[in-house]
Each structure stands twice: as C-alpha cells, then as structure tokens.
Amino acid sequence: MNSAETIDRLLREHGRTYADEAGIALRDEPAPLYQLLVLTVLCSVRIKADIATAAARELFAAGLRTPRAMADSAWQARVDAFGRAHYVRYDESTATALGKGAALVVDRYHGDLRRLREEAAGDAEELRRLLREVPRIGPVGSGIFCREVQVVWPELRPFFDERSLAAAGRLGLPHTPAGLARHVPPEDLARLAAALVRVSLSKERPRTVSR
Known part of the structure; x- marks a missing residue:
C-alpha cells in the first residue's frame, strides 16, 4: 500500500x-x-x-x-x-x-481567543507559548489545540504535533508537516493529524493500517 x-x-x-x-x-x-x-x-x-x-x-x-x-x-x-x-x-x-x-x-x-491569535501574529511558536500560560496546558496540550484549530486558523497549516509525526513515520509515511500536506487538501489536515494520533493510541500496532 x-x-x-x-x-x-x-x-x-x-x-x-x-x-x-x-x-x-x-x-x-x-x-x-x-x-x-x-x-x-x-x-x-x-x-x-x-x-x-x-x-x-x-x-x-x-x-x-x-x-x-x-x-x-x-x-x-x-x-x-x-x-x-x-x-x-x-x-x-x-x-x-x-x-x-x-x-x-x-x-x-x-x-x-481570537485576541490570542492576534497577539501571536501568525507565529505558531508564539501561539503555543501563549497557550501554555493557560493552567494545565503544556507542550503536549498546545500541540493538541493547534492541530485541531488549524481547521479555522489557516496560518497554522500544516500543523502536525510530535505524536502524529511519529505515527506517520512508523507507517512509512512522510514524517514532516510539508511532506504529509502534499497528500491531502488543506481542509483535511486536521483530520489526518487526528487519524494519526488515534492510530498511535490504539492497542493495535500502527503498521496494521498500512496492510
């Protein structure tokens, strides 16, 4: 496949x-x-x-x-x-x-939170830093927010956090955001990121998806 x-x-x-x-x-x-x-x-x-x-x-x-x-x-x-x-x-x-x-x-x-977006001024790392000021949100949480919100904040696209990129690599897929983005339209990037995370969290081994 x-x-x-x-x-x-x-x-x-x-x-x-x-x-x-x-x-x-x-x-x-x-x-x-x-x-x-x-x-x-x-x-x-x-x-x-x-x-x-x-x-x-x-x-x-x-x-x-x-x-x-x-x-x-x-x-x-x-x-x-x-x-x-x-x-x-x-x-x-x-x-x-x-x-x-x-x-x-x-x-x-x-x-x-659109004001937070404005404060970040299109800088994904600054956006993640601002998100980490919210209690309980750390590096993992800021990644979760960004991979989902890219649906409506297109300046973040393509966004794949560390877990989704690691899952892509195990499946033999491109394991960079740009590499993955070449395979799907912009509106499907968040869905692909979520799918990779779901597979990585599954009890089944990720490689079963590629059979």
Missing part, C-alpha cells in the same frame, strides 16, 4: 477530529474556540481520549460553553460533570484548572 492509499484509509477509518467527537462545531468564534481550549485541558493529562471527550460533552451539556459561564460556575458542578463522564483521578485538579483558565481568558482576552 503506497502513501496515498494509506492516507486515504486513515482518513476513512480514523479521520474524525477530537473536536467533532466532543460535539464542538468548530468555527472562528469565541464560544467554539473556548470549547476547544476546554477539550485541550481535559486531554492534557494521562487519560483516555474518549473519556476526555465525554467529559467535555458533559461540561457543555451543563451550560459551561463560554469562559464566563465556566468562571461563574461552582467548582462542584465541574467535578460532578466529570463524575458523569467517569473522568476520575484528575477531576478535582482539572476542575480547579478550568476555573483559573476561564478567568485568564476573560481577564486577558475578554473571553475571545
């Missing part, structure tokens, strides 16, 4: 973004961008991705879809949402981190 066939199968079988799984209709607007930030925080600990996305859905179902709503919510309400999603072990610390992060977004960016 050549690279084009492998990528086609990846997109077909695994090409659902984590934002989509969490029920986020991603647009370049304040609420969905903040929801992606919440998902990023939830994914930034050692916990299964499906539990993290389930926790995001529970928070959003509870009305915590904006930084103001999150900042004004009770800490226990966040913990309870995590309990419904079986997001345990990190529930209390993550509930605290979400409250502090929401306050930061409200105070510094007036609730609108």
Whole structure:
C-alpha cells in the first residue's frame, strides 16, 4: 500500500477530529474556540481520549460553553460533570484548572481567543507559548489545540504535533508537516493529524493500517 492509499484509509477509518467527537462545531468564534481550549485541558493529562471527550460533552451539556459561564460556575458542578463522564483521578485538579483558565481568558482576552491569535501574529511558536500560560496546558496540550484549530486558523497549516509525526513515520509515511500536506487538501489536515494520533493510541500496532 503506497502513501496515498494509506492516507486515504486513515482518513476513512480514523479521520474524525477530537473536536467533532466532543460535539464542538468548530468555527472562528469565541464560544467554539473556548470549547476547544476546554477539550485541550481535559486531554492534557494521562487519560483516555474518549473519556476526555465525554467529559467535555458533559461540561457543555451543563451550560459551561463560554469562559464566563465556566468562571461563574461552582467548582462542584465541574467535578460532578466529570463524575458523569467517569473522568476520575484528575477531576478535582482539572476542575480547579478550568476555573483559573476561564478567568485568564476573560481577564486577558475578554473571553475571545481570537485576541490570542492576534497577539501571536501568525507565529505558531508564539501561539503555543501563549497557550501554555493557560493552567494545565503544556507542550503536549498546545500541540493538541493547534492541530485541531488549524481547521479555522489557516496560518497554522500544516500543523502536525510530535505524536502524529511519529505515527506517520512508523507507517512509512512522510514524517514532516510539508511532506504529509502534499497528500491531502488543506481542509483535511486536521483530520489526518487526528487519524494519526488515534492510530498511535490504539492497542493495535500502527503498521496494521498500512496492510
């Protein structure tokens, strides 16, 4: 199976973004961008991705879809949402981190992460640095946010984080962002990045995709 066939199968079988799984209709607007930030925080600990996305859905179902709503919510309400999603072990610390992060977004960016984008001025590394100022988000989390948000922030394209590039290499695919980008249209880059991550996290060995 050549690279084009492998990528086609990846997109077909695994090409659902984590934002989509969490029920986020991603647009370049304040609420969905903040929801992606919440998902990023939830994914930034050692916990299964499906539990993290389930926790995001529970928070959003509870009305915590904006930084103001999150900042004004009770800490226990966040913990309870995590309990419904079986997001345990990190529930209390993550509930605290979400409250502090929401306050930061409200105070510094007036609730609108497009202001963070403007501050980064098209520099992906600066964007990642600013994201790391949000409680709980580190290098891995900033990569998660960027690989998903490239759908609506095209200046980041092509963005593949370390995990997705490593998975591409194990599959015999180009393992640079530019190399991978030659095989898909711009609108599919986030889907391909997510597919590579999903395969890397699968209990199956990544090479089975290329059979």
